[in-house]
Each structure stands twice: as C-alpha cells, then as structure tokens.
Amino acid sequence: MNLSFFDQFSSPSLFGIPLILISLTFPALLLPSPDNRWVTNRLSTLQLWLINLITKQLMTPLNKKGHKWALILTSLMIFLLLVNLLGLLPYTFTPTTQLSMNLALAFPLWLATLLTGLRNQPSTTLGHLLPEGTPTLLIPALIMIETTSLLIRPLALGVRLTANLTAGHLLIQLISTATVALYSTMPAISLLTLLILLLLTILEVAVAMIQAYVFVLLLSLYLQENI
C-alpha cells in the first residue's frame, strides 16, 4: 500500500464503518483485569504498583474534596499513556493526534474545575485573576491578561497534546521516508538518517509518556487552584 503522509492521521474506517470507537477502547483490553487473589502475577502487581504511584502523585497536593477526582484523573492518565505508547507501533492510529479528541478531553475537564471553583469559592477563584503585589496602575491590564490566560487553558491543553504527538509522528515519517529514499543512492547517509530515526524514536517514547503526564498534571493543578 502506498502511504501518504496523511494516512497516519486519518480516522480509521473499514468499508465505511468508522473504527474510532474500537481504537479508543482497544487499549483497555491490553491491561490485566484485577484478579480475586491476594498475590497476583507480575503484570497485575506492576499495574497495581503503577496505579498506586500515579494516584499518590496526583492526589498528594489536593485537599480531601479533590480526592473525588482520583478516579477520573488516574484513568485519564492510564488511557493517555497507553494510547500514546501504542501509537508508536507501525501502522497504528493514535487517537490523540486528533485535535477534536484532545479538545473533547480538555475542555469539559477544565470547565469542570472552573465551575467548581466559581461555585464553591467564587471570591477566591476571581481573586486568582490578580497576582499579589501588583502596582495599582497595572490592575486593569493584568486582569485582562489573566482572564485571557485562564480562558485559553483548555485550548492550550488540547493543542499541546495534539501538536506534540502529531509533530513527533510526522517527524518519524519524514525521516524514515528520507532513509528509504536515500538508501538506493547514498547508503551511508541513509544509515546516518537511520541513526537519527533511532534517537527520535527514543525521544518519541519519552514524549508520549511525558505528554500524558503533563496533561493530567495541569488538570490537577487547575483543580488545586479551584477546589
């Protein structure tokens, strides 16, 4: 099959049936289900350890009311980690490269934090719009700036994830195309490009994990401000 650079990012469909739902829910099938036993096999133990680590990391800065968000934040983290890492395999579609999906994740969660803050502690939430110790003359300008920065958060969250993953995948594709194209004419340069591709792949693995972590961390930070 001849792939163009857009095929990696097109939503998968088979005979016109969109497979996006399968591509979203399939990663969950790869995780071992919690067993009824006390001492489990290695995979279940590691999964439990990882989930404990993530939840502790996310929930430590939050007060007791914020612990209600433990389930959604941890499951979001696991989902993004899995989906990003699986997308690095060849010929796989990464749902998080779609801006629509990331905005759909970021916007409601951010709005939830904002509305929680406005409902429970409106003055504190509005007070966040003005940092302490600003000169009186700058107050109107600063409030405008802070409001803009507040309202741009969901966009930033979504676009950050999309851009990082899309850029990474695109780079991998471009450099591997260069490797293939150079192979017949200048094999040595092709080898060099292959080396670059290897390093890039390692970077992409790291970026996949970091972007998932950053997304969830920022959400927990917005929650910390508002709860």
Place this chain on the structure above:
Amino acid sequence: MLSRLVLRAAPAALRALPPPVAVGVLHTTRPLHTTQQSLAPVPPLPEKGGEVRHGLIPEEFFQFLYPKTGVTGPYMLGTGLLLYLLSKEIYVINHETVASACILAVIIYGIKKFGADVAAFADKLNEEKVSAAQAMKNEAMQALQTAIEEEKKEQWRVEGHTYLFDAKRNNIAMLLETNYRERLMMVYNEVKKRLDYQVALQTLKRQKEQDHMIQWVEKNVIQSITPQQQKESIAKCILDLKALSKSAHAAV
C-alpha cells in the same frame, strides 16, 4: 421453561471451564443467588509462563511442526512467508517499515536490558506483601507461645502456693501461741498482784494490831505503876546496884 433449564445447567457448565476462567465467571454462575458463595480456595498460579521462542512464538508451534519438518521447519516457513509477502508486494516496503524497525529495536533493547530487573521488582513487591503478612503471623504465634510459657510458669507458681500457705499457717499458729502465753502470763501476774495485796493487807493489819496491843500494854503498865511501887523499885535497884558494886569490887 427453556430458560429455567439454561439457568440450572449454566453453573455446572461454567464451573467445568478451566480454573482460571471459572474463577472469573463464578459471579455469573449464581444468577438467582441460591447456592453458597465460595471463591476459595483459589487455584494456584502456574510457576512459569508458557514457553516462547524469540519472545513471540509459543514453543508448542515448533513442537507441532517438528515431526513433519524437523528443527528448521518453522524457520523455513517464516522465511518463505516473508519472502512471498515481499516479492509479491503484498507487503510493500515503505517508510513505515523503517520506522517499525526502529521502534522494534527500541522495544527489544528495552526488554532485554530492563526485563529481568522489572521482573525482580515485581517479585520483590509480592515478596514484601507476603513477608509482611507472614511476619505478623509469626509475631502472633510468638506472642501466643510466650503467653503459654507464662501460663505454665503461673501454674508452677500455684503449685508452690501450698508450701507458702503451710508456712504462713505455721507462722500464724506460732503467733497465736505466743499471744496466748503472753496473756496467760499477764493473768498470772495480775492474780499474783491481787493476792500479794491481800497478803500485804493482812500483814499490815496483824502488825498494826500487834503494835496497838504493845502500846496498850505499855500504856496500861505505865499507868499501873503507882508512886509507891516506883519508890520501892528504885530502892531495890539501889540495893542491887550496891550489891553488884560490892561483887565487882570483890572480883577486881
């Protein structure tokens, strides 16, 4: 009616599945919650996972092909399949091939380098969990053992109590005896004092009577001495004295 048949037959059929699956579906085997719930004893986990060659292909596949094609059979099959796919361009080499080679290299390197460590870490986590519970169990057993020994010591102590009580009894008997004797002595002394008093009283009375009588006799005698008698006695005494002096002179 057929549904009732299915409901009755389903638990037995589901329990007949291999143990790992049966544990998972046990919840559905009691749809009407009529029987006893029992999830223990859980069948033990197998010691090792299934044997795989090259990390992907199960050993059973090689064993399956061994009788007909020998040791190199599966490899020939793999190579032939790959070459067929490539030469017929069923699989086209494109940029994704290179990318997949890279990611596979990274994955294999990661597994080879960190696989054993991660496995050891997972084992350590399990080991810690089990050893913590085991330690608690051992502590409890130790505490009970100590309690048993303490109890035995207490029982031995109780046996010694008889001697203690005997000694105490003797002690008390001696005290009582001493006390009795003291009181006996006291009684004796008191009685003696009383009797002495009576004796002294009588002695005094006798003496007083004697004194009184002597005095009375003396008084009467002195009273009865008339002057005549007095002159006569004095004259007699002078005569006696003269006689005596004469005899004394003579003696000298």
